[in-house]
Amino acid sequence: MAFRISHMLNYRFMVIFLLAAISLGVFVVTPSFARTVTDQLERTVTVPDEPRRIVSLAPNITEIIFALGQEHRLMGATRYSDFPPEANKLPKVGSYVHLDLEKIVALKPDLCIAIKDGNPIAVAKRLESLKIPVYAVNPKNLETIMQTVLEIGGLINAEKEADLLVQNMDLRIQKVKSLVSNVAHRPRVFFQIGVSPIVSVGTHTFIHGLIVLAGGTNLAEGSIGYPRFSREQVLALSPEVIIITSMAREAVFEQVKAEWNKWPDLPAVRNQRIFLEDSNFFDRPTPRLVDGLELLVRLIHPELFKEAE
Amino acid sequence: MAIDVKNLNFFYGNIPALKDLSFSVTQGDFFIIIGPNGSGKTTLMKVMAGIFKPKTGRLKILNRTLENYTRKDLAQTMAFVPQMMPVDFPFSVIEVVLMGRSPYMGMLGIEQETDLKIAEQALAFTGVDHLAHRKLDQLSGGEQQRVFVARAICQEPEIILLDEPTASLDLAHQIRLMDLMEKLKNETGITVVMVSHDVNLAAMYCDRLLLLKNGEMVCLGPPDEVLTFQTLEAAYGCTLLVDESPLGKVPRITPVPHKYIHRE
Amino acid sequence: MNTEKPLLIKRLWVVSFSLLLVLLAAMFLGLSLGSSHSGIKAVFQNLLGIGPQDPMLDTIIWKIRFPRILLATLVGGTLSLGGLVFQAILKNPLAEPYILGISGGSAIGAIIGILMGLLRFPGVSLMAFSGSIGTLLLILVMSSGHTILKKDALLLSGVMVNAFCGAVIMFLVSLTQDARLHNIIFWLMGDLSMVDMPQVGILAAMLLPCFFLVFWFSNSMNLLLMGKEMAQTMGINVKAVTVTLLVATSFMVSTTVSYCGLVGFVGLVVPHLLRLLFGPDHRVLVPACVLGGGAYLVFCDVLARTLPDQGEMPAGVITAMIGAPLFIYLLKKTRR
Numbered sequence: 048m049a050f051r052i053s054h055m056l057n058y059r060f061m062v063i064f065l066l067a068a069i070s071l072g073v074f075v076v077t078p079s080f081a082r083t084v085t086d087q088l089e090r091t092v093t094v095p096d097e098p099r100r101i102v103s104l105a106p107n108i109t110e111i112i113f114a115l116g117q118e119h120r121l122m123g124a125t126r127y128s129d130f131p132p133e134a135n136k137l138p139k140v141g142s143y144v145h146l147d148l149e150k151i152v153a154l155k156p157d158l159c160i161a162i163k164d165g166n167p168i169a170v171a172k173r174l175e176s177l178k179i180p181v182y183a184v185n186p187k188n189l190e191t192i193m194q195t196v197l198e199i200g201g202l203i204n205a206e207k208e209a210d211l212l213v214q215n216m217d218l219r220i221q222k223v224k225s226l227v228s229n230v231a232h233r234p235r236v237f238f239q240i241g242v243s244p245i246v247s248v249g250t251h252t253f254i255h256g257l258i259v260l261a262g263g264t265n266l267a268e269g270s271i272g273y274p275r276f277s278r279e280q281v282l283a284l285s286p287e288v289i290i291i292t293s294m295a296r297e298a299v300f301e302q303v304k305a306e307w308n309k310w311p312d313l314p315a316v317r318n319q320r321i322f323l324e325d326s327n328f329f330d331r332p333t334p335r336l337v338d339g340l341e342l343l344v345r346l347i348h349p350e351l352f353k354e355a356e
Numbered sequence: 357m358a359i360d361v362k363n364l365n366f367f368y369g370n371i372p373a374l375k376d377l378s379f380s381v382t383q384g385d386f387f388i389i390i391g392p393n394g395s396g397k398t399t400l401m402k403v404m405a406g407i408f409k410p411k412t413g414r415l416k417i418l419n420r421t422l423e424n425y426t427r428k429d430l431a432q433t434m435a436f437v438p439q440m441m442p443v444d445f446p447f448s449v450i451e452v453v454l455m456g457r458s459p460y461m462g463m464l465g466i467e468q469e470t471d472l473k474i475a476e477q478a479l480a481f482t483g484v485d486h487l488a489h490r491k492l493d494q495l496s497g498g499e500q501q502r503v504f505v506a507r508a509i510c511q512e513p514e515i516i517l518l519d520e521p522t523a524s525l526d527l528a529h530q531i532r533l534m535d536l537m538e539k540l541k542n543e544t545g546i547t548v549v550m551v552s553h554d555v556n557l558a559a560m561y562c563d564r565l566l567l568l569k570n571g572e573m574v575c576l577g578p579p580d581e582v583l584t585f586q587t588l589e590a591a592y593g594c595t596l597l598v599d600e601s602p603l604g605k606v607p608r609i610t611p612v613p614h615k616y617i618h619r620e
Numbered sequence: 621m622n623t624e625k626p627l628l629i630k631r632l633w634v635v636s637f638s639l640l641l642v643l644l645a646a647m648f649l650g651l652s653l654g655s656s657h658s659g660i661k662a663v664f665q666n667l668l669g670i671g672p673q674d675p676m677l678d679t680i681i682w683k684i685r686f687p688r689i690l691l692a693t694l695v696g697g698t699l700s701l702g703g704l705v706f707q708a709i710l711k712n713p714l715a716e717p718y719i720l721g722i723s724g725g726s727a728i729g730a731i732i733g734i735l736m737g738l739l740r741f742p743g744v745s746l747m748a749f750s751g752s753i754g755t756l757l758l759i760l761v762m763s764s765g766h767t768i769l770k771k772d773a774l775l776l777s778g779v780m781v782n783a784f785c786g787a788v789i790m791f792l793v794s795l796t797q798d799a800r801l802h803n804i805i806f807w808l809m810g811d812l813s814m815v816d817m818p819q820v821g822i823l824a825a826m827l828l829p830c831f832f833l834v835f836w837f838s839n840s841m842n843l844l845l846m847g848k849e850m851a852q853t854m855g856i857n858v859k860a861v862t863v864t865l866l867v868a869t870s871f872m873v874s875t876t877v878s879y880c881g882l883v884g885f886v887g888l889v890v891p892h893l894l895r896l897l898f899g900p901d902h903r904v905l906v907p908a909c910v911l912g913g914g915a916y917l918v919f920c921d922v923l924a925r926t927l928p929d930q931g932e933m934p935a936g937v938i939t940a941m942i943g944a945p946l947f948i949y950l951l952k953k954t955r956r
Contacts, residue, residue: 144662
């Protein structure tokens with residue numbers, strides 16, 4: 048008799064235990080893949096509701112995630128993800144053109160964010176074949192950067208932060224626009240990104256957009272993305288402002304400046320308007336481009352700020 | 357007839373090298389082709405070996421035209437020993453000799469017992485069996501030559517063609533090689549066809565001589581018929597003294613240096 | 621007199637078996653080591669199916685490392701075999717598999733494909749393949765004024781075309797400024813990382829018949845070394861054999877190039893290494909090159925992946941850095 052009761056109790060226990068285990072297991076084992084989204088390359092991707100292990104496949108994406116205060120979700124990033132400085136501590140998964148598949152998989156990501164320019168599609172496909180979702184973005188100018196910030200914010204549960212960030216960016220951009228709106232003359236700007244050979248930026252680059260917004264004329268505008276110039280051609284264009292960005296050091300800059308100073312007829316030389324700037328503000332599609340924009344305005348239209356002071 | 361040539365013409369591009377040659381080689385003969393440089397001796401040999409195709413004319417090997425031979429058949433009938441062989445890649449002697457069995461082995465040349473046996477015999481016959489495992493490039497010129505002959509023997513041919521085999525050999529090896537050819541001919545009945553630049557050597561061994569000049573046949577026959585000083589002086593274009601060798605009824609040819617000419 | 625040399629079949633088995641062991645060892649090393657530092661013991665357990673199984677490790681080993689190792693084996697084997705065949709046909713010890721314009725033509729094709737924005741597979745691969753076949757045809761036409769098989773004509777035409785292509789490549793590279801430049805450079809240096817199993821399967825299906833074909837002609841290659849005229853009098857159809865080998869080898873090499881770019885030095889040094897070790901008989905060297913060349917590249921690829929802290933070196937760099945001293949050492953040793 049006693050045996051039978053305990054037996055029945057045991058039986059019930061087992062059932063309850065099993066049910067609990069199953070539901071727990073379901074909860075644990077079934078990932079919360081509840082969302083299907085479309086990324087900026089028109090691909091449909093199934094992403095987790097709460098990504099907790101993100102791998103960023105480009106430095107600008109790393110920056111954006113940090114800017115949204117979501118770095119705790121970030122498990123790894125590509126080399127040269129150096130801003131903010133804390134990002135340097137993240138495990139490296141190769142460079143954005145040559146991703147290290149093994150390292151990425153070893154981090155067990157539940158979401159990877161990639162950019163179109165640079166990340167090879169083949170790697171994205173392989174990651175997906177390994178059941179790792181890849182969300183691709185394609186920021187081409189200030190507007191799409193803001194769009195990207197919002198989308199990433201939506202992906203990683205940081206909508207509020209994203210909205211704030213974008214509003215701030217927009218505000219600053221509008222301010223620049225209004226500052227520049229009544230300017231009489233748009234100075235001719237030669238934006239030099241390559242020293243040897245001399246390379247500038249065409250219409251389909253971020254920098255072009257910034258120059259135009261900042262009230263300047265891009266002397267290198269045209270369909271070629273990164274056109275090259277001989278020194279003669281630059282002289283013929285007669286730039287009023289020369290802005291040089293490179294990741295090189297001061298010494299190289301002085302050398303380049305000296306090169307230009309050999310041509311005193313250049314308006315930029317006459318008025319001593321040759322500047323070296325940090326390329327990080329200009330060639331990465333991140334919110335820092337707005338910093339770059341503000342920098343540019345000061346360089347191109349210093350007169351607007353003298354009045355304010 | 358081992359080899360039968362009729363109205364053979366051969367050109368290098370547009371340059372005639374062999375002009376209307378007709379002759380035949382009897383089976384079992386020691387047949388030597390002589391002539392000055394550029395007379396077409398080597399060219400003729402290569403045409404006979406099937407390496408070059410004649411422009412016009414007919415060539416029959418053992419009473420069959422070349423077209424009626426498959427490559428393998430021809431290789432089993434006729435073996436060719438060229439003047440120079442590359443020795444860059446260091447095969448061993450036995451490996452080189454076994455290559456002579458190719459016409460009898462399959463595509464991959466997997467050797468059977470018989471093949472090995474024949475190779476051994478060939479090595480013994482040519483007297484290089486003690487060198488069987490040495491690398492070819494470590495041998496002297498004379499020894500290398502004999503290895504190539506051993507390889508030709510492995511093809512079990514009816515006819516063996518040799519292109520100036522004694523050209524780079526010293527006196528001892530020259531005689532040795534010629535003796536070997538004679539032994540081969542006598543013991544196996546193989547027809548030996550040789551190109552030689554050494555007229556005296558040729559005279560001592562051959563059954564019949566063919567004298568060529570400028571691609572044309574000058575004379576064909578046994579040595580004492582061909583090796584007269586008129587014929588030779590006309591062919592070679594220099595003063596020669598022809599007498600009988602003290603070794604026997606064999607012509608002996610001595611080229612005459614300029615300083616001796618006024619004496620005669 | 622003793623002419624008992626080890627029979628061919630036995631030699632073949634011994635050499636093949638020992639090199640197969642070397643290959644398997646290299647493959648195991650390749651599966652165990654990689655940028656994610658999983659440790660040899662863990663890999664061992666995974667292979668044998670014992671101990672706790674980690675699905676991430678499983679993925680890394682079988683979906684990432686394994687296809688790469690198979691690719692390295694196939695490519696290393698093909699390039700070594702290609703070098704062997706060209707060295708035999710052209711009778712030139714400096715011949716290597718890219719010599720008949722394959723490197724130049726395929727590079728131009730690939731670069732154009734990359735600049736056009738095509739995908740690695742199938743776009744850029746097909747461009748690379750057509751480029752190399754195109755230059756091969758060009759070379760055959762150029763050198764056919766002489767007898768098509770006159771080896772120096774072929775060789776010289778190949779060298780000239782490659783040099784010209786080199787100039788074109790420099791020009792194209794100098795025009796490129798953006799991320800595509802990276803892709804081009806990686807392709808030029810040899811990149812084994814971009815394949816998955818189905819692609820490797822296709823490659824194997826294309827290459828294995830070529831391996832057998834070359835083996836079928838291995839004795840003919842021995843005979844060809846004795847001189848074309850000699851080979852002919854021994855029953856070889858010299859023209860047919862040479863053309864077949866040329867075409868098959870060029871096809872093989874072009875296919876590997878279209879998969880992974882240019883991996884230098886393997887095709888030059890491995891045949892020489894194996895020849896020093898095993899002798900000049902092609903019937904032994906052909907399987908030796910396939911197995912030994914494969915093992916060599918797998919091993920070099922492991923080093924290329926694990927030596928640098930960040931990223932990986934091009935496999936071609938390692939093959940040269942190891943191969944050259946090794947070769948010199950062996951050369952000195954066997955001179956005695």
